[in-house]
Ligand SMILES: Nc1ncnc2c1ncn2[C@@H]1O[C@H](COP(=O)(O)OP(=O)(O)OP(=O)(O)O)[C@@H](O)[C@H]1O
């Protein structure tokens with residue numbers, strides 16, 4: 001059964017621009033210039049129960065807008081949305097009982113009251129019985145290690161502490177579907193790992209379906225077998241993460257640091273016999289060779305380059321997911 005069923009979903013925002021000056025303002029009274037921005041551009045998507053899907057894309061790609069439509073916060077411009085068998089906008093009250101949402105950028109807890117008071121209010125909102133609350137939340141509180149924070153007001157918590165409480169709050173009614181929009185933003189590595197472990201655990205135990213957006217691809221690698229890649233409102237990839245890694249670049253990267261400035265054309269000249277792409281590194285005089293080939297090809301390329309240019313450092317790396325995604329954004333999905 002599909003937990004999320006989306007067909008040709010679109011969201012357009014209309015923005016009005018003001019003309020300058022008094023005359024402009026006067027003209028604005030009668031006709032206004034407006035622009036239409038298509039934040040989500042006819043996407044179709046299905047998610048099955050128990051899947052953990054990474055929803056990724058650059059800033060402004062339309063991820064949050066999609067999640068807002070899936071959770072009933074925004075009305076779509078056109079298209080169909082079914083989540084947990086319901087239309088999120090039409091069956092609002094029943095619908096919210098079946099989902100959990102965390103927006104990393106925003107809090108759903110009350111700022112001035114103690115965390116446990118917020119929890120208690122949410123428990124009422126979601127009509128959770130004392131019994132269910134006690135058994136389920138005891139475990140959540142333990143796993144996320146938020147016991148000592150419960151009597152503190154939210155405003156006194158650190159970001160990582162608050163985030164763990166937000167996650168717990170989203171789970172009070174043990175929803176079968178969880179939307180997480182950047183739940184690990186700004187968190188340190190230890191807290192991130194704790195949250196990842198926790199999400200894995202609830203997915204295993206309750207078959208909770210999770211749609212996750214994050215800019216930390218390590219989160220995705222740790223949790224999601226499937227990724228959906230969004231670019232300017234359109235889905236450009238939907239499939240297994242390991243397929244993406246395999247199909248995009250099967251190969252390695254060699255980081256060269258040269259003792260002097262080198263042009264890309266010079267490097268291409270000495271590497272014409274190799275299946276290699278050169279990219280400018282982050283440091284001065286650093287160039288990265290992305291090479292498709294075995295270890296033998298790599299060592300031949302290295303000796304060829306070093307024969308013509310003196311280097312100060314060289315390193316061989318596996319191509320990271322981060323790198324793959326960046327390449328896709330730079331060059332398009334069909335390249336490579
Ligand atoms: N309420 C709104 N009114 C007008 N434009 C909006 C509104 N919300 C979002 N947008 C625009 O829609 C586009 C998509 O925004 P969205 O927040 O969905 O991106 P995102 O993928 O979540 O990005 P990020 O990684 O930065 O969170 C952006 O160009 C944004 O400026």
Ligand SMILES: [Mg+2]
Nearest residue numbers: 063064065181
């Ligand atoms: Mg966003």
